[in-house]
Amino acid sequence: MVDNQNKCVVVLSGGMDSALCMAIAKADGYKLSALHLNYGQLTEKREEKAFLDICEFYGVEEKIIVDTSFFKQIGGSGLTDNKIGIEEANLENETIPSTYVPFRNGNILAIAASWAEVIGATTIFIGAVQQDSSGYPDCRKEFFDEFEKAINTGTKPETNIKILTPIINFSKGDIVRRSNELCSPLHLTWSCYRNSDTACGTCDSCALRLRGFQQEGLVDPIPYLVRPEYAK
Numbered sequence: 001m002v003d004n005q006n007k008c009v010v011v012l013s014g015g016m017d018s019a020l021c022m023a024i025a026k027a028d029g030y031k032l033s034a035l036h037l038n039y040g041q042l043t044e045k046r047e048e049k050a051f052l053d054i055c056e057f058y059g060v061e062e063k064i065i066v067d068t069s070f071f072k073q074i075g076g077s078g079l080t081d082n083k084i085g086i087e088e089a090n091l092e093n094e095t096i097p098s099t100y101v102p103f104r105n106g107n108i109l110a111i112a113a114s115w116a117e118v119i120g121a122t123t124i125f126i127g128a129v130q131q132d133s134s135g136y137p138d139c140r141k142e143f144f145d146e147f148e149k150a151i152n153t154g155t156k157p158e159t160n161i162k163i164l165t166p167i168i169n170f171s172k173g174d175i176v177r178r179s180n181e182l183c184s185p186l187h188l189t190w191s192c193y194r195n196s197d198t199a200c201g202t203c204d205s206c207a208l209r210l211r212g213f214q215q216e217g218l219v220d221p222i223p224y225l226v227r228p229e230y231a232k
Contacts, residue, residue: 022184034060089230
């Protein structure tokens with residue numbers, strides 16, 4: 001009988017946060033499975049490539065890419081609706097930005113829980129960041145705590161799935177530093193909301209990422225059109 005006690009599902013978008021979660025799960029001795037969602041985002045193909053590259057780096061054989069294009073049908077986000085567009089970075093903004101995809105993490109976790117129950121995984125890793133993030137409401141620790149309860153209420157009696165958010169209180173600088181410590185493949189990751197060839201450097205995601213590298217005095221290995229100074 002296969003022992004699944006240390007089997008996990010890593011929600012792997014292809015960005016450096018989720019790649020670090022993969023590195024942490026690997027370092028902690030988990031057997032890795034990886035889940036990726038295509039939801040009609042502008043950089044869908046580039047993020048999928050990053051997902052596959054990271055899986056290859058870690059030798060992950062059990063992986064799944066799920067089509068969730070209903071997010072594009074629902075709309076309401078600059079990532080999926082061209083009429084809304086991608087805002088310029090504003091790291092001082094305290095309101096929820098237009099790039100928030102309504103209840104995306106709720107949908108992701110539901111899919112991850114379904115797959116985890118099927119393959120016998122006991123843990124879901126997700127790279128949500130609460131402190132140094134864009135203020136998305138579904139990236140808060142209390143959200144994940146409550147969702148874990150919902151999963152275990154709504155699955156088979158013998159199912160017991162934990163949601164782990166190991167970088168929930170990290171800054172982007174912390175993420176860069178820990179990624180280097182664990183040799184996470186930052187060069188394979190992708191974060192830009194706009195572009196799939198050369199990162200724009202001016203969307204919120206690029207700005208947060210660049211600030212993290214700048215805070216650590218390091219150079220991000222992926223290409224950028226511009227590299228503004230964000231670590232002030």
